[in-house]
Amino acid sequence: MTHKLFSSWTLRSVTLRNRICVAPMCQYSTPDGVAGDWHMVHLGSRAVGGAGLVMVEAAAISPEGRISPRDLGIWTDAQARALAPIVAFMKTQGTVTAIQIAHAGRKASTRPPFLGGDPIAPDAEGGWEPLGPSALPFHHSHTVPHAMDAQNLEKVRRDFVAAARRALAAGFEVLELHMAHGYLLHSFLSPISNQRTDDYGGSLENRMRLPLEITAAVRAVWPEDLPLWVRISATDWVRGGWDLEQSVVLAKALKDRGVDVIDCSSGGMTPDAVIPAGPGFQTPFASAIRQEVGMPTVAVGLITEAMQAEHILVTEQADAVALARELLRNPYWPLHAARELGVDIAWPVQYDRAKARP
Numbered sequence: 001m002t003h004k005l006f007s008s009w010t011l012r013s014v015t016l017r018n019r020i021c022v023a024p025m026c027q028y029s030t031p032d033g034v035a036g037d038w039h040m041v042h043l044g045s046r047a048v049g050g051a052g053l054v055m056v057e058a059a060a061i062s063p064e065g066r067i068s069p070r071d072l073g074i075w076t077d078a079q080a081r082a083l084a085p086i087v088a089f090m091k092t093q094g095t096v097t098a099i100q101i102a103h104a105g106r107k108a109s110t111r112p113p114f115l116g117g118d119p120i121a122p123d124a125e126g127g128w129e130p131l132g133p134s135a136l137p138f139h140h141s142h143t144v145p146h147a148m149d150a151q152n153l154e155k156v157r158r159d160f161v162a163a164a165r166r167a168l169a170a171g172f173e174v175l176e177l178h179m180a181h182g183y184l185l186h187s188f189l190s191p192i193s194n195q196r197t198d199d200y201g202g203s204l205e206n207r208m209r210l211p212l213e214i215t216a217a218v219r220a221v222w223p224e225d226l227p228l229w230v231r232i233s234a235t236d237w238v239r240g241g242w243d244l245e246q247s248v249v250l251a252k253a254l255k256d257r258g259v260d261v262i263d264c265s266s267g268g269m270t271p272d273a274v275i276p277a278g279p280g281f282q283t284p285f286a287s288a289i290r291q292e293v294g295m296p297t298v299a300v301g302l303i304t305e306a307m308q309a310e311h312i313l314v315t316e317q318a319d320a321v322a323l324a325r326e327l328l329r330n331p332y333w334p335l336h337a338a339r340e341l342g343v344d345i346a347w348p349v350q351y352d353r354a355k356a357r358p
């Protein structure tokens with residue numbers, strides 16, 4: 001029996017074996033931004049588990065772009081070299097390899113909650129001065145960000161491009177720009193965090209300027225035959241904030257600049273948001289953007305069941321699903337889903353060590 005969930009999906013020259021993606025998930029497991037054994041096991045097991053695409057967690061484009069001192073980085077060639085064997089291994093398992101590149105903006109310099117709670121000040125262990133469009137903190141317990149000047153803007157553009165080149169050198173086939181969850185690029189989009197009065201703030205066109213400049217610059221160095229994805233927060237879930245209507249305008253502009261897929265998340269802009277989280281709660285955003293912009297979308301957020309995922313695809317709400325926590329619990333979710341749906345699939349059970357060398 002065939003099912004949409006297990007149909008292949010081709011984007012430019014890249015074909016996913018199914019429509020199941022491992023959503024990017026920070027592992028807070030590097031002391032210096034360099035991937036290690038943990039990443040080989042974590043990412044490798046999800047490739048073995050049968051996902052069509054494995055997206056590596058938000059990799060910081062600069063040291064100050066990390067959320068916490070233990071984030072993964074891609075601001076040095078050594079960091080890219082450490083990712084290369086992991087990418088090569090994942091490819092031997094038949095998965096498409098992807099990485100999300102990111103700058104944490106005003107949400108940088110905080111400690112992951114499970115490591116001890118509250119955000120820390122820049123002078124405390126591992127902290128640094130966060131950057132933002134305006135000197136407005138995410139929360140009163142957060143450091144006030146430095147409102148970015150022309151030099152800061154230029155550096156961020158260059159850092160994104162350099163990170164994209166390194167991702168290519170490491171062997172990744174799909175690149176995702178992180179424009180969601182209140183991090184730097186989302187903070188330029190949202191009027192809540194962006195109160196600039198220059199060309200980078202105010203009107204929607206101005207708020208989109210930096211994200212679009214970066215997209216165009218990255219697309220220029222990311223090979224023509226490889227897909228570029230963007231993750232957005234389709235809404236801030238707050239009146240007067242970023243919303244679906246603006247997301248549609250943004251998605252059209254991203255499409256014009258050669259973006260292939262919108263990965264539709266939401267929230268993260270402000271702790272005041274009330275988010276009606278429930279099964280598939282963000283899927284309507286993927287559906288609206290897919291319909292209104294006419295481009296492929298990925299649905300994410302509390303997708304946990306095979307039939308639920310299949311339904312999202314069959315009803316053409318999205319082109320693929322991304323799972324985070326469910327795939328954290330169970331790297332073999334795709335194999336279980338195939339059994340549940342009665343799909344016969346061939347797995348690359350053999351491992352050729354020679355091919356796992358980058």
Ligand SMILES: Cc1cc2nc3c(=O)[nH]c(=O)nc-3n(C[C@H](O)[C@H](O)[C@H](O)COP(=O)(O)O)c2cc1C
Pocket residue numbers: 023024025026027057058100178180181231265300301302303322323324325326
């Ligand atoms: C541990 C953890 C780390 C995450 N890290 C990232 C990240 O690096 N980039 C990102 O865009 N989203 C990140 N997310 C959000 C997930 O990608 C996903 O959008 C969210 O968890 C909702 O999907 P789920 O209900 O399947 O978990 C993270 C989520 C978790 C649980």
